[in-house]
Every structure is written in structure tokens, then in C-alpha cells.
Amino acid sequence: MPRPATLPTIDWKAVFDSGLDYPAWLAAAESPDQRDKLEAQRAALALEPQTAGTLAALPRPVHVIAIAEDWCGDVVRHVPVLQRMAEAGPMLKVRYITRQQWPDVFVRFLTNGGEAIPKFIFLSDRFVECGSWGPMPEGCRELIARGKACGDVAAARKKVSARYEADGNRREVLRELLGLVDVAASREP
Incomplete structure (x- = not known):
């Protein structure tokens, strides 16, 4: 059997160091309207005290590389969640890159063979890859996959929109992202 x-090995620290922090990424946005939407979403999102406390008490740094571009609706919806988490947890360090900036990184995180963003790559304090998330919550990704399987992606997208509408506080996204933060911050198996 062939191997x-x-x-190739990725130098995750170099990728992270090449990224922009949120203010610089936002300032580089292609669209002022999208930039305004991102900021409005971020400002409107309040973390529950327990979530903020968990993030504030992280035992060691967690690095996140966010592959994100402001033109994308899912980026506008999900990046503010990640950013609010980073604001609550000083040990949660986030840097933003584009697909074109690191194509060899992005190609590892395709969604069902397609390009979809955002992608959040979670790294330990030693820049060891611990997990990834995106471009949407797991249940929504499943809906899109089912839509592709049966040839009705439009109906799947309607269902995803309904889920988004029903989860205005982004609890599903927060739960999934917190799980990945917990893994990346682990001190033991």
C-alpha cells in the first residue's frame, strides 16, 4: 500500500507573526461598509460573565490565526465573536491573515474541498496546532453538506440563515470556540 x-511543515509562529492584530486588520478592510458591520457586531456582542471569567483565567497563552477577509458574510458574523473573546482573555492572542498571504496554510483548511472563510486555527503557547474552526458552526456546515448532497444548497442556506437568526448571541459559536481554546490551553491530556 502506498504511503x-x-x-510540508508549517512554521506556525512565522505565520502568526506575519498576521495583523484586529485594529490593523480592520483598518485594512476593503469595504468601509463591511468594516462598520464588523464593528457594530463586535460592539453589540456581550459575553456572559462565566465566559468572560473563563477567558480571563486562561492558564497559558493560546494563539489563534484567523484566515479572514472583510467581504465575507460569515467573517462579519463570526470574527466579532473571536475578537470579543480575545478582549476578555488577555492570554488569547489573535492574528489575521488572508488566503492569498499564506496559500499553503489555507489549502490545509478547505471545507469539503472548497474555499470558505473564516478559518480559525488554534495553537498552543508553543505554536503547536491544536484544532481549527470555520467557516461556520458544525451544525451549519452539516446543513450545507446535506444541501450539496441532495442538490438543494439554496434550501440549506435558508436553514443556516434561520439558525443564525435564532442564535443572535452566537452561543453555538462561542461554545465551539471555547472548546478549542480549552484544548489549546491544556496543561495535561
Whole structure:
């Protein structure tokens, strides 16, 4: 049996260091309207005290590389959640990159073979990859996959929109992202 291809090693620290922090990323936005939407979403999102406390008490740094571009609706919806989390947890460090900036990184995080953003890559304090998230919550990704399978992506997107509407506080996203933060901050298995 042939061996699978070995992907080149990624220098995650170099990728992280090349990224922009949120204010610089936002300032570089292609669209002033999208920038305003991102900021409005971020400002409107309040974390529950327990969530903020958990993030404030992280035992060690967690690095997140966010592959995100402001033109994308899912980026506008989900980046503010990640940013609010980073604001609540000083040990949660986030840097933003584009697909074009690091194509060899992005190609590892395709969604069902397609390009979709945002993608959040969670790294430990030693820049070891611990998990990834995106471009939407798991249940929504499943709906889109089912829509593709049965040839009705439009109906799947309507269901995803309804889920988004029903979860205005982004609890599903927060729960999934907090799980990945917890893994990346782990001190033991």
C-alpha cells in the first residue's frame, strides 16, 4: 500500500507573526461598509460573565490565526465573536491573515474541498496546532453538506440563515470556540 503524501511543515509562529492584530486588520478592510458591520457586531456582542471569567483565567497563552477577509458574510458574523473573546482573555492572542498571504496554510483548511472563510486555527503557547474552526458552526456546515448532497444548497442556506437568526448571541459559536481554546490551553491530556 502506498504511503500518503507528507505535507510540508508549517512554521506556525512565522505565520502568526506575519498576521495583523484586529485594529490593523480592520483598518485594512476593503469595504468601509463591511468594516462598520464588523464593528457594530463586535460592539453589540456581550459575553456572559462565566465566559468572560473563563477567558480571563486562561492558564497559558493560546494563539489563534484567523484566515479572514472583510467581504465575507460569515467573517462579519463570526470574527466579532473571536475578537470579543480575545478582549476578555488577555492570554488569547489573535492574528489575521488572508488566503492569498499564506496559500499553503489555507489549502490545509478547505471545507469539503472548497474555499470558505473564516478559518480559525488554534495553537498552543508553543505554536503547536491544536484544532481549527470555520467557516461556520458544525451544525451549519452539516446543513450545507446535506444541501450539496441532495442538490438543494439554496434550501440549506435558508436553514443556516434561520439558525443564525435564532442564535443572535452566537452561543453555538462561542461554545465551539471555547472548546478549542480549552484544548489549546491544556496543561495535561
